[in-house]
Amino acid sequence: MWFSKAKPHLETDVIVIGSGGAGLTAALAASQGGAKVVVIEKSSRVGGTTAVSGGVLWIPTNHHMRAAGIADSRAEALTYIKRLADGRSDDALIETFVDEAPQMLKFIEEVTPLKFAALPRYPDYHPEFDGAKPGGRSLDPGLFDTKLLGPWREKLRRSPVFGMTAMSVTEATEWGVFAKPRALPFKLLGQRFSEGLVCYGGALVGGLLRALLDRAIEPMLSTSARELLVEDGRVVGLRVEKDGKPLVLSARRGVILASGGFEWSKELVARFLGGLITHPNSPPTNEGDGLKMAMALGADLGNMNEAWWCPSIDIPKEEYDGQQLHRGDFAIRSLPHSILVNRRGRRFVNEAHNYNDMMKPFFTFDPVSYDRPNLPAWLILDAQFVERYALLTVIPGMPVPEWIPKAATLRELAAKIGVDADGLDATVARFNGFALAGVDNDFQRGASLYDHFYGDPEHRPNPNLGTIEKGPFYALEVHPGAIGTKGGTRVDARAQVLHVRGTPIAGLYAAGNVMAGITGAGYPGAGSTIGTAMTFGYIAGRAAARAQ
Amino acid sequence: MPEVEYSTTMRLAPESVWEFVRDMNNWAPFLTGYQGHEIESDTDSVWTLKGDVGVLSRTVRLKAHVTEWNGPERVSFTLVGLDEVVEGGGTLTIGKPSELMAPARGPSLWRRFVDGIFRWLFRAMHGKGPRRLQTSRADAASQLTFKLRMDAGGPSGPLVNAMLAPALKPAAEDLANKIAAHLETLHGVG
Numbered sequence: 001m002w003f004s005k006a007k008p009h010l011e012t013d014v015i016v017i018g019s020g021g022a023g024l025t026a027a028l029a030a031s032q033g034g035a036k037v038v039v040i041e042k043s044s045r046v047g048g049t050t051a052v053s054g055g056v057l058w059i060p061t062n063h064h065m066r067a068a069g070i071a072d073s074r075a076e077a078l079t080y081i082k083r084l085a086d087g088r089s090d091d092a093l094i095e096t097f098v099d100e101a102p103q104m105l106k107f108i109e110e111v112t113p114l115k116f117a118a119l120p121r122y123p124d125y126h127p128e129f130d131g132a133k134p135g136g137r138s139l140d141p142g143l144f145d146t147k148l149l150g151p152w153r154e155k156l157r158r159s160p161v162f163g164m165t166a167m168s169v170t171e172a173t174e175w176g177v178f179a180k181p182r183a184l185p186f187k188l189l190g191q192r193f194s195e196g197l198v199c200y201g202g203a204l205v206g207g208l209l210r211a212l213l214d215r216a217i218e219p220m221l222s223t224s225a226r227e228l229l230v231e232d233g234r235v236v237g238l239r240v241e242k243d244g245k246p247l248v249l250s251a252r253r254g255v256i257l258a259s260g261g262f263e264w265s266k267e268l269v270a271r272f273l274g275g276l277i278t279h280p281n282s283p284p285t286n287e288g289d290g291l292k293m294a295m296a297l298g299a300d301l302g303n304m305n306e307a308w309w310c311p312s313i314d315i316p317k318e319e320y321d322g323q324q325l326h327r328g329d330f331a332i333r334s335l336p337h338s339i340l341v342n343r344r345g346r347r348f349v350n351e352a353h354n355y356n357d358m359m360k361p362f363f364t365f366d367p368v369s370y371d372r373p374n375l376p377a378w379l380i381l382d383a384q385f386v387e388r389y390a391l392l393t394v395i396p397g398m399p400v401p402e403w404i405p406k407a408a409t410l411r412e413l414a415a416k417i418g419v420d421a422d423g424l425d426a427t428v429a430r431f432n433g434f435a436l437a438g439v440d441n442d443f444q445r446g447a448s449l450y451d452h453f454y455g456d457p458e459h460r461p462n463p464n465l466g467t468i469e470k471g472p473f474y475a476l477e478v479h480p481g482a483i484g485t486k487g488g489t490r491v492d493a494r495a496q497v498l499h500v501r502g503t504p505i506a507g508l509y510a511a512g513n514v515m516a517g518i519t520g521a522g523y524p525g526a527g528s529t530i531g532t533a534m535t536f537g538y539i540a541g542r543a544a545a546r547a548q
Numbered sequence: 549m550p551e552v553e554y555s556t557t558m559r560l561a562p563e564s565v566w567e568f569v570r571d572m573n574n575w576a577p578f579l580t581g582y583q584g585h586e587i588e589s590d591t592d593s594v595w596t597l598k599g600d601v602g603v604l605s606r607t608v609r610l611k612a613h614v615t616e617w618n619g620p621e622r623v624s625f626t627l628v629g630l631d632e633v634v635e636g637g638g639t640l641t642i643g644k645p646s647e648l649m650a651p652a653r654g655p656s657l658w659r660r661f662v663d664g665i666f667r668w669l670f671r672a673m674h675g676k677g678p679r680r681l682q683t684s685r686a687d688a689a690s691q692l693t694f695k696l697r698m699d700a701g702g703p704s705g706p707l708v709n710a711m712l713a714p715a716l717k718p719a720a721e722d723l724a725n726k727i728a729a730h731l732e733t734l735h736g737v738g
Contacts, residue, residue: 158603165707182703190710193602317598317607325604398633398702 008237008250012038014544015238015251016258017225017290020048021530022512023258024208025104025537026544028111031215033545035253039212040223040240042259042285043321047157047205049260049282049484049513049529055201056169056527057116057139057534059101064118065136072133074098080124080131084522088303093518096493097535104538105139113148114141114207117170124525125354127449134449138526140169144203146196148210155221156209157283159201160320161327166192166199178331179456181390182397204530223247228255228293228508235297235507254507254544257497258537261485261513262288263307272304272487276363279312279326279481286484290514294489297508300500302516304487308529309359312481313379315392316403326481327392329379330355333478334454336466337385339431340478342374345414345423347431350443351379352451352464356523362480378417379476380410380424382468388456391474405475413473428468438462483529486517495540509544511536550713551697554720556728559737562642562690566620568731569640569692572612578726580719583607590614594630599719602711608632627698633705634712636698645691688737694724 013035016027024046027037045051060077077098082091108114116139124132143166146153167177167189175184198206212219223242228235229250237250262268263280265287280286295301311333312326319325333340334352342348349361366373387396394400407413410428414421434440438461445451446464455463489497489510496504512533519528558565568574572593576585581598588594591614598607609630615637616624626637696716700708 160602160604184703186704187706190706190708193707193710194713315606319605320603393704395703398704401631403631 007248009247010038011250011252012036013251013253014038014256014541015040015249015254016256016541017238018042018048018258018260018512018514019046019205019209019219020258020260020512020533021050021204021208022533022537023048023256024205024212025108025534026256026258026509026511026541027217028208028211028215029107029538029541030256030545031212031217031541032107032111033542035545037215037217038249038251039217039219040225040249041219041221042224042289043157043283044155044222045157046152046155046209046219046221047201049286050533051157051201051205052159052161052281052283053201053483053530054169054526055141055199055204056119056122056530057105057141057204058137058525058527058531059105059139060098060137062102062105062118062137062139064116064139065120065133068118068120068136070118070120070133070136072137076131076133078131080126080129081519081522081524083129083131084126084524085518085520086522088306088520089516089518090490092493093491096539097518097532100539101531101535104535107538108208108534112207112211113144114204116141117168119169119173119526121173121453122169122526123449123453125356125450125523133525137524141200141204141207142168142170143192143197143199144206146198146202146206149206149213152209152213152218153196156198156202156206158198160325161281165189166197168199168203176457178335178454179389179458181395225259225289225293228297230297233506235505238293251507253547254509256495256537256540256544257290257294257489257508257510257514258512258533258540259290259514260286261307261482261488262286262291263482263485269485273307273485276480277307277482277485279314279479280484281310281312281326281328281481282484284321284323286513290510291488294497294505294508294510294514297505298499298501299505299508300490300498300502301487302490303520304516306486306517306521307482308356308484308486308513308523310355310481310483311359311362311478313392313476313478315401326479328355328481328483329478331454332381332389332391332476333358333379334451334464335385335389335456336435336459336462336464337388337468338379338381338466339427339468340377340379341419341424341427342377343419344373345420345425345427347427347442348374348377350440350445350451352445352454353448354450354523359480375480377478378419379478380413380428380468381474381476383470383472384466386474400474406472408471408473410468410473413475417475417477432467432469435462435465435467438465440465484513486513486519488514488516490516491536493539494543495536496543507547509540511540549697549699550709550716551695552717552720553693553695554717554724555691555693556724557645558690558692558728558732559688560690560731560735561688562644563620564735565642565690565692565727565731569623569642569727570617570619572614575723575727578723578730580722600715601708606632608634610634633701634698634708635701636696638694638696641693641695642690643693645689692724692728694720696720
């Protein structure tokens with residue numbers, strides 16, 4: 001451990017590293033607890049991974065679902081989460097989450113302008129499992145007017161995918177954003193954009209930031225954490241680099257790591273995830289800075305081989321923060337007239353399953369060929385799809401871009417993309433039979449309430465199954481992506497980081513994707529990432545404020 | 549439909565400015581986000597530009613067609629997206645400052661300040677000195693006005709136009725200022 005004798009440039013009670021949902025909630029909770037708080041952010045924008053997300057919170061037994069008449073219970077929530085965690089998480093932390101999350105939600109609504117709405121038709125991601133709900137646990141932050149941020153308006157991170165349009169999750173659901181793109185009120189959305197309204201993760205972070213500014217806490221932007229400082233076995237501050245200059249920040253009560261995952265660090269992804277995340281969906285600043293600093297102090301790690309997986313598609317030369325943007329695919333694979341195949345032209349998964357779990361068969365390893373036969377993977381679509389549904393940013397009626405492989409026949413398309421033509425022909429013939437019958441006998445696509453949520457409710461006989469028979473045919477390569485990594489520092493019920501010997505590291509807390517995820521490999525429902533992140537941020541902030 | 553107009557002045561006769569502007573090869577690289585261009589004929593070319601749409605940056609190809617060569621006063625052109633549903637057009641107009649802009653509507657103090665900063669930066673980068681127009685030498689002065697309009701089509705057009713609008717004005721200012729600074733440097737009037 002490093003012992004600090006450097007004179008600090010800034011002294012405070014609590015330092016929060018990161019300005020996503022976990023960090024901003026931790027800062028608000030610590031401030032509410034009477035602590036003087038400093039928030040540092042590596043990028044030049046506030047919001048982290050949360051700001052580019054859907055901004056939804058997954059909170060079991062929340063008061064909004066109760067008001068909407070949707071019953072829920074602690075026991076049901078625990079049963080459901082523990083099944084998904086599959087024994088790979090600490091049961092006590094799952095219980096902590098279920099108990100604290102509703103309190104966190106009330107706290108956020110008390111101290112910020114945010115008012116959430118339950119999404120009664122957004123089902124948990126395994127709605128047929130014991131303890132799951134068909135809706136209500138996922139919460140929509142609604143719209144946020146960025147003019148409320150004053151000069152900080154331009155410093156709010158904007159999502160490249162979610163939130164390019166100011167459309168709340170509730171509206172997106174009601175308007176049929178995926179199934180009926182032509183019917184969207186684009187004129188209204190343009191007006192809202194011009195007026196500075198944001199939604200999804202931008203709305204959530206906007207509300208949190210407004211509350212922080214009301215407490216005279218202005219995040220220090222472009223400030224990278226470099227090293228935790230320790231005195232007498234306690235974390236007492238950290239070294240940072242702001243605009244290229246080294247600074248020493250002192251924290252009397254504690255440092256909270258909320259610095260996000262490590263999905264943009266090729267080194268860490270190679271070491272812990274076999275290099276499998278090639279197309280992360282988050283801001284490129286998520287390089288595991290907080291994780292490395294905690295490891296240097298001997299922090300114990302957990303869930304390191306897991307991520308919040310998400311299949312991803314690239315539009316060539318489309319950039320965000322100076323990097324190729326990797327778009328998460330939530331709907332193309334779920335709507336009728338599409339299938340996902342491997343290089344043998346075979347389907348290998350229920351395409352409409354939730355984005356986290358449907359990614360896992362991408363990594364199937366063949367010990368004989370000693371490779372991964374499901375990579376590369378291709379979405380195959382026909383003309384019926386492009387006539388009805390949005391293809392990335394292409395609305396029906398607009399020309400399909402030239403970069404998307406296109407052919408008059410499936411065999412020609414297979415040759416263009418290097419897929420076995422006989423295999424593809426056979427797969428499509430079999431799938432078309434399923435589509436006409438409305439039952440997928442191979443992978444049960446369209447059997448779950450979750451699948452239907454991302455399908456076309458007006459399509460018969462099954463909202464997720466449509467024939468692939470009308471040329472021209474199109475192909476999109478689907479890459480292994482992730483919203484963020486899910487492994488990190490192990491913590492106790494106070495969100496205090498644990499040393500490899502099992503004892504808490506004094507003065508060091510963690511929340512969000514830098515913390516070992518409590519759901520193991522599972523993804524309980526929309527907003528699980530942010531719901532757990534903000535809950536442990538809330539716990540960490542309160543605990544740090546109370547520390548002596 | 550997003551549409552912008554921007555004017556700047558130079559210590560050069562309109563004929564000198566026209567000699568430069570009439571050849572698209574001369575000024576195409578000054579377009580914001582310029583990646584490349586191909587001349588297809590006297591009137592047609594394809595421009596590849598990297599531009600911002602909201603927080604995204606996209607590389608687009610635009611087919612430019614010159615609809616009017618009216619030297620030494622004006623060149624007009626249309627633009628059609630080859631990869632995106634977008635069309636538009638613009639004009640580069642050259643004239644004497646007094647013909648195009650009444651004194652009472654001259655550049656604001658802020659505008660002159662910004663122009664001055666831009667030209668100072670240009671001098672710092674290129675080593676020669678474009679300077680502010682000396683109005684006493686109006687016979688050797690030009691005003692370059694760039695009008696640009698872009699219109700996204702398709703059902704999502706109204707939304708895309710809202711996203712495009714904030715990027716157009718800086719693009720028009722950038723092109724006009726770069727042409728002005730380049731020409732003044734080239735002719736040693738700075």
